[in-house]
Amino acid sequence: MYRFYTSDAENKYHYDELCRVFLTDDCFEIIALDMLPKQSLLGDKSFVLGDYEGAERDVIKRELYEKLSELTGLRPEWGTLTGVRPLKPALEILDERESLDEMREELRDRYLLSDSKLSLLSDIAAYQRRYVSGNPSDKISVYAGIPFCPTRCEYCSFASNVAGEAEIEKYLSNLFREITYSGSLYKREPKEIESIYIGGGTPTTLNAEQLRSLINEISAAFGVNPSEIEFTVEAGRPDTITEEKLVALKSLGIGRISINPQSMKDETLRLIGRSHSSQDIRDAFDIAKKIGFDVINADLIAGLPDEAPEDFMNSLDEMISLGAENITVHTLSVKRGSKLHESDPEYYRRDIERVSEMLDYSRAKLKAFGFYPYYTYRQKHQMGAFENIGYCHENKHSIYNIRIMEDKQSILALGAGGVGKIYYPNEDRIERVANVSNYEIYSERFDEMLARKDRYFGG
Numbered sequence: 001m002y003r004f005y006t007s008d009a010e011n012k013y014h015y016d017e018l019c020r021v022f023l024t025d026d027c028f029e030i031i032a033l034d035m036l037p038k039q040s041l042l043g044d045k046s047f048v049l050g051d052y053e054g055a056e057r058d059v060i061k062r063e064l065y066e067k068l069s070e071l072t073g074l075r076p077e078w079g080t081l082t083g084v085r086p087l088k089p090a091l092e093i094l095d096e097r098e099s100l101d102e103m104r105e106e107l108r109d110r111y112l113l114s115d116s117k118l119s120l121l122s123d124i125a126a127y128q129r130r131y132v133s134g135n136p137s138d139k140i141s142v143y144a145g146i147p148f149c150p151t152r153c154e155y156c157s158f159a160s161n162v163a164g165e166a167e168i169e170k171y172l173s174n175l176f177r178e179i180t181y182s183g184s185l186y187k188r189e190p191k192e193i194e195s196i197y198i199g200g201g202t203p204t205t206l207n208a209e210q211l212r213s214l215i216n217e218i219s220a221a222f223g224v225n226p227s228e229i230e231f232t233v234e235a236g237r238p239d240t241i242t243e244e245k246l247v248a249l250k251s252l253g254i255g256r257i258s259i260n261p262q263s264m265k266d267e268t269l270r271l272i273g274r275s276h277s278s279q280d281i282r283d284a285f286d287i288a289k290k291i292g293f294d295v296i297n298a299d300l301i302a303g304l305p306d307e308a309p310e311d312f313m314n315s316l317d318e319m320i321s322l323g324a325e326n327i328t329v330h331t332l333s334v335k336r337g338s339k340l341h342e343s344d345p346e347y348y349r350r351d352i353e354r355v356s357e358m359l360d361y362s363r364a365k366l367k368a369f370g371f372y373p374y375y376t377y378r379q380k381h382q383m384g385a386f387e388n389i390g391y392c393h394e395n396k397h398s399i400y401n402i403r404i405m406e407d408k409q410s411i412l413a414l415g416a417g418g419v420g421k422i423y424y425p426n427e428d429r430i431e432r433v434a435n436v437s438n439y440e441i442y443s444e445r446f447d448e449m450l451a452r453k454d455r456y457f458g459g
């Protein structure tokens, strides 16, 4: 057990987080004391951090990083950055400094980022500067959650359930009431809606008629025409996609869908609990391409069990050749609540080189095929403490994904698992207003969900 002493109790959480990148919880302890002990009195597994005047959090984190690196032989590429949104500090620096070179330099000095992560942040910042305009806080986004899937994936920690038709109908009738109620509150003081996103779960678990009703309810409640704004429906699992459903979406003006294979290797799909084959993914792409959506996004995961770098590379190559305009490369995150975490909680600490090879390949290959990285975020328990990166063809980015990561726009979230945000521009602060994530409790406590909408709209 390594022990690190600090007098900075206020930032203990941040030091804990950094230690977790290198060590399991039972291998370290951060001890906050007013009076620090002398290093010479401690054993060889105990260390004093920041024992000098003016030691600030960033300085202590760098000291801790170097010490952990010395002890473990690891040098995680994100340096001392541990938050979900690595682009945020980069953009803050860019606001002050104006030049990307200076931004990179300061990020390197302050957070010890690797060259590869510096170049990633720089590319994303450059893309957003060029293609994303407008003040995000002048507008809002709307999210609606459909917490159902045909089966539950091994790594899933989302609001996802396998449910019968009656349960889905009951959920939808409440969701429609929440949509109508929120729409009436919204219309009292409307703000332009920049994007609408239907996620889950897998929204295309609904049948064509239910999907039509859902989109019509949202359009009527908020007075929008789906073809005039960015409107995305996650079609997620190919085993839920039919021509009838996609035709219904397209005829209502939906321009963007997601088809998320995660892998094109049949054995992997079986292993992670999916009930479809890689051929189903090809068929879903064929249908979607024939119908003609503006953008098809495809999610892939690097680091799935038993996948060699070549398996991931084949999946990526196939997504490019199937014509996805938007490809999101996730690094597997083994979160609490997932089956994979239950069976192997430390899975995410192993085989880091394998994942690194996959990610390096995806960066180079997507660049060669005209894709730009346009947003990134990190999650807990992600293999190698890497990240997720959204890539797109020029001007095919998802503004919803960018806004969600910026934290500078209010998001109205509807349905079970929805986490809304209220942005206060004067204080540059976000307040979260969450619905419950369990769809049965959502229905049981439905009046409370409506009351939360009153709060959201300042009632």
Ligand code: SF4
Residues within 6 Å of the ligand: 148, 149, 151, 152, 153, 155, 156, 157, 158, 159, 160, 200, 201, 202, 236, 237
């Ligand atoms: S498709 Fe997504 S939401 Fe559904 S079970 Fe799999 S990981 Fe979870």
